[in-house]
Protein backbone atom coordinates (compact mmCIF):
# COMPACT_ATOMS: atom_id res chain seq x y z
CA UNK A 485 0.00 0.00 0.00
CA UNK A 486 1.29 3.45 -0.93
CA UNK A 487 1.72 6.01 1.86
CA UNK A 488 0.03 8.94 0.21
CA UNK A 489 -1.15 10.60 -2.94
CA UNK A 490 -1.51 14.34 -3.50
CA UNK A 491 -4.39 15.33 -5.76
CA UNK A 492 -5.50 18.66 -7.17
CA UNK A 493 -8.62 19.37 -9.20
CA UNK A 494 -9.58 22.43 -11.25
CA UNK A 495 -13.04 22.84 -12.69
CA UNK A 496 -16.21 24.85 -12.95
CA UNK A 497 -18.05 25.43 -9.68
CA UNK A 498 -21.45 27.05 -10.03
CA UNK A 499 -23.66 28.67 -7.41
CA UNK A 500 -26.28 25.91 -7.78
CA UNK A 501 -23.65 23.51 -6.26
CA UNK A 502 -22.95 21.94 -9.63
CA UNK A 503 -19.27 21.07 -10.05
CA UNK A 504 -17.72 20.09 -13.37
CA UNK A 505 -14.16 18.77 -13.08
CA UNK A 506 -11.86 19.75 -15.94
CA UNK A 507 -8.35 18.98 -14.72
CA UNK A 508 -6.95 16.44 -12.28
CA UNK A 509 -3.30 15.85 -11.41
CA UNK A 510 -1.62 13.63 -8.85
CA UNK A 511 1.81 13.09 -7.31
CA UNK A 512 2.19 10.05 -5.07
CA UNK A 513 4.69 8.85 -2.48
CA UNK A 514 6.38 6.69 -5.13
CA UNK A 515 7.01 9.84 -7.22
CA UNK A 516 4.48 8.89 -9.86
CA UNK A 517 2.78 11.78 -11.59
CA UNK A 518 -0.36 11.87 -13.73
CA UNK A 519 -2.62 14.42 -15.36
CA UNK A 520 -6.09 14.39 -16.96
CA UNK A 521 -8.29 16.95 -18.73
CA UNK A 522 -11.99 16.00 -18.67
CA UNK A 523 -14.68 16.44 -21.24
CA UNK A 524 -17.55 18.70 -20.10
CA UNK A 525 -20.82 16.78 -19.70
CA UNK A 526 -22.80 18.97 -22.08
CA UNK A 527 -22.35 21.62 -24.74
CA UNK A 528 -21.60 25.13 -23.51
CA UNK A 529 -24.75 26.42 -25.20
CA UNK A 530 -26.75 24.57 -22.50
CA UNK A 531 -25.23 26.73 -19.73
CA UNK A 532 -27.55 29.29 -18.15
CA UNK A 533 -26.44 32.88 -18.75
CA UNK A 534 -25.38 33.13 -15.09
CA UNK A 535 -23.32 29.94 -15.23
CA UNK A 536 -21.86 30.99 -18.57
CA UNK A 537 -20.64 34.24 -16.95
CA UNK A 538 -19.11 32.22 -14.09
CA UNK A 539 -17.48 29.82 -16.54
CA UNK A 540 -16.09 32.68 -18.63
CA UNK A 541 -14.67 34.34 -15.52
CA UNK A 542 -12.97 31.08 -14.43
CA UNK A 543 -11.56 30.60 -17.94
CA UNK A 544 -10.32 34.16 -18.17
CA UNK A 545 -9.02 34.75 -14.66
CA UNK A 546 -8.66 31.50 -12.71
CA UNK A 547 -7.67 28.26 -14.47
CA UNK A 548 -7.74 29.23 -18.17
CA UNK A 549 -9.01 25.81 -19.34
CA UNK A 550 -11.56 26.07 -22.10
CA UNK A 551 -15.00 24.48 -21.68
CA UNK A 552 -14.31 22.35 -24.78
CA UNK A 553 -10.79 21.18 -23.85
CA UNK A 554 -10.76 17.45 -23.09
CA UNK A 555 -9.02 14.15 -23.55
CA UNK A 556 -10.82 11.92 -21.01
CA UNK A 557 -14.59 11.37 -20.77
CA UNK A 558 -16.02 13.34 -17.84
CA UNK A 559 -17.87 10.24 -16.63
CA UNK A 560 -14.47 8.62 -15.86
CA UNK A 561 -13.62 11.22 -13.17
CA UNK A 562 -14.91 9.09 -10.24
CA UNK A 563 -13.42 5.88 -11.63
CA UNK A 564 -9.99 7.50 -12.02
CA UNK A 565 -10.03 8.80 -8.44
CA UNK A 566 -11.07 5.36 -7.13
CA UNK A 567 -8.31 3.72 -9.18
CA UNK A 568 -5.67 6.19 -7.98
CA UNK A 569 -6.62 5.95 -4.31
CA UNK A 570 -7.65 2.33 -3.76
CA UNK A 571 -4.17 1.30 -2.55
CA UNK A 572 -3.30 4.51 -0.72
CA UNK A 573 -3.46 5.29 3.02
CA UNK A 574 -3.79 9.07 2.80
CA UNK A 575 -5.06 11.43 0.13
CA UNK A 576 -3.78 14.99 0.49
CA UNK A 577 -5.69 17.85 -1.11
CA UNK A 578 -5.93 21.59 -0.45
CA UNK A 579 -9.42 23.11 -0.16
CA UNK A 580 -12.56 21.97 1.65
CA UNK A 581 -14.64 21.68 -1.53
CA UNK A 582 -12.03 19.47 -3.20
CA UNK A 583 -11.71 17.41 0.00
CA UNK A 584 -15.50 16.86 0.02
CA UNK A 585 -15.44 15.73 -3.60
CA UNK A 586 -12.67 13.22 -2.85
CA UNK A 587 -14.33 11.99 0.37
CA UNK A 588 -17.38 11.12 -1.70
CA UNK A 589 -15.26 9.16 -4.17
CA UNK A 590 -12.64 7.25 -2.18
CA UNK A 591 -12.39 5.02 0.89
CA UNK A 592 -8.89 6.34 1.72
CA UNK A 593 -8.43 8.96 4.46
CA UNK A 594 -8.66 12.42 2.88
CA UNK A 595 -6.60 15.15 4.53
CA UNK A 596 -7.34 18.78 3.70
CA UNK A 597 -4.06 20.72 3.68
CA UNK A 598 -5.82 24.09 3.98
CA UNK A 599 -4.27 24.73 7.40
CA UNK A 600 -0.76 23.79 6.30
CA UNK A 601 0.18 27.28 5.14
CA UNK A 602 1.84 27.80 1.80
CA UNK A 603 -0.78 29.29 -0.51
CA UNK A 604 -1.18 27.70 -3.93
CA UNK A 605 0.13 30.12 -6.52
CA UNK A 606 -0.72 30.76 -10.13
CA UNK A 607 2.73 30.12 -11.51
CA UNK A 608 4.73 29.12 -14.51
CA UNK A 609 5.32 26.45 -15.56
CA UNK A 610 1.77 25.31 -16.20
CA UNK A 611 0.64 22.39 -18.33
CA UNK A 612 -0.19 23.14 -21.96
CA UNK A 613 -3.95 23.46 -21.47
CA UNK A 614 -3.84 26.95 -19.94
CA UNK A 615 -3.25 28.76 -23.13
CA UNK A 616 -5.35 31.90 -23.11
CA UNK A 617 -3.07 34.88 -23.45
CA UNK A 618 0.01 35.19 -21.30
CA UNK A 619 -1.72 35.10 -17.90
CA UNK A 620 -0.72 32.80 -15.08
CA UNK A 621 -3.43 30.32 -14.14
CA UNK A 622 -4.22 27.71 -11.52
CA UNK A 623 -2.84 24.45 -12.89
CA UNK A 624 -3.42 21.13 -11.10
CA UNK A 625 -0.09 19.82 -12.30
CA UNK A 626 1.76 22.83 -10.90
CA UNK A 627 -0.33 22.60 -7.71
CA UNK A 628 0.59 18.99 -6.90
CA UNK A 629 4.28 19.94 -7.12
CA UNK A 630 3.64 22.90 -4.81
CA UNK A 631 1.65 20.69 -2.41
CA UNK A 632 4.36 18.04 -2.46
CA UNK A 633 6.90 20.65 -1.36
CA UNK A 634 4.57 21.73 1.49
CA UNK A 635 3.84 18.12 2.54
CA UNK A 636 7.51 17.15 2.32
CA UNK A 637 8.51 20.11 4.50
CA UNK A 638 5.93 18.94 7.05
CA UNK A 639 7.15 15.35 6.95
CA UNK A 640 10.75 16.50 7.41
CA UNK A 641 9.68 18.70 10.34
CA UNK A 642 7.75 15.82 11.95
CA UNK A 643 10.78 13.56 11.48
CA UNK A 644 13.10 16.18 13.00
CA UNK A 645 10.79 16.52 16.01
CA UNK A 646 10.71 12.74 16.38
CA UNK A 647 14.50 12.49 16.39
CA UNK A 648 14.75 15.41 18.79
CA UNK A 649 12.45 13.56 21.17
CA UNK A 650 14.49 10.37 20.80
CA UNK A 651 17.74 12.21 21.52
CA UNK A 652 16.23 13.81 24.62
CA UNK A 653 15.12 10.42 25.88
CA UNK A 654 18.64 9.06 25.44
CA UNK A 655 20.01 11.73 27.72
CA UNK A 656 17.38 11.40 30.46
Ligand SMILES: [Zn+2]
Nearest residue numbers: 611623624625
Ligand atom coordinates in the same frame (compact mmCIF):
# COMPACT_ATOMS: atom_id res chain seq x y z
ZN1 LIG B 1 -2.75 22.48 -15.97
